[in-house]
Amino acid sequence: xxxxxxITTLFLLLAMTxxxxxxEIASSKNYGVLETNGPFTIIITGxxxxxxxxxxxxxxxxxxxxxxxxxxYGLEQGWYKVKYGNGVRWVSSxxxxxxxxxxxxxxxxxxxxxxxxxxxxxxxxxxxxATRYRFYRGQRVPYLGQQGSWYKVSYNGKVLWVSSxxxxxx
Numbered sequence: 001x002x003x004x005x006x007i008t009t010l011f012l013l014l015a016m017t018x019x020x021x022x023x024e025i026a027s028s029k030n031y032g033v034l035e036t037n038g039p040f041t042i043i044i045t046g047x048x049x050x051x052x053x054x055x056x057x058x059x060x061x062x063x064x065x066x067x068x069x070x071x072x073y074g075l076e077q078g079w080y081k082v083k084y085g086n087g088v089r090w091v092s093s094x095x096x097x098x099x100x101x102x103x104x105x106x107x108x109x110x111x112x113x114x115x116x117x118x119x120x121x122x123x124x125x126x127x128x129x130a131t132r133y134r135f136y137r138g139q140r141v142p143y144l145g146q147q148g149s150w151y152k153v154s155y156n157g158k159v160l161w162v163s164s165x166x167x168x169x170x
Contacts, residue, residue, distance in 0.1 A: 040111075040170065041099040042080050042091070044068040049096070051089030055079035062089055069099065075168040078149030094148045098169045111143040113151045117166030126150035126161050133160060135167075143169050 044064045051062030055077050062084060064070065070091070074081040078093045098111055115135045122133035126147050133155060135141065144152040149164045 039071045039073050042070050042072045042082070042096045043099050044070070044091070044096050046095035049091060051082075051084060051091060052079075053090070055090050057090060060087075060089055064091060064096075070096075072098075075164065078164045093146060093164055097146050098143070112140040112170050113143045113153050113162060113167045114170045115139045115162075115167045120162055120166040122153070122155060122158075122160035122162055123150075124161070128161065131158075131160060133158070135162065140170070 044066055047066050049064040051060050051064060052058060053060050056079065070080075070082040070084065072080045072082050073088075075093070079090045080093060080096055082089050082091055115137055118137050120135040121130045122135065123130055127150065135155075142154040144154055144159065146152065146164075146169075147161075150161045151164055151167060151169065153160050153162055
């Protein structure tokens, strides 16, 4: 009986330790940011764009305005990580674009989309019909523009769309 009590106590201690560790991890604000190979510049495309405390997080009271240029250090799930003032803010890619990008189909100033996922689907339109084209981790293709969380890319003479959740602009 003593052994059963000891095992139960150890199990409870282990469970409490895991809960404490999970709480510390959750509160650390480490969002698993995809860091790019060096910072790049983004341009705000909307007015009064909210700077948030994490991807889709809380409003920090900071606003960014059309044409404002910011240095971006990473991208996660369609959110740019920027340093602003004494802190880090997050800006939705729906309201910003990498400097030099355009919405036209012409090649865009040497920027590329780099893939972080395997077998990322190339689509005919944002969230549209899938094609037979797949992209792999580390592969780079020319960046043509952006619509929301979708990147417009050039591949084998075709214009395709890929999700920013599995890629970033470099």
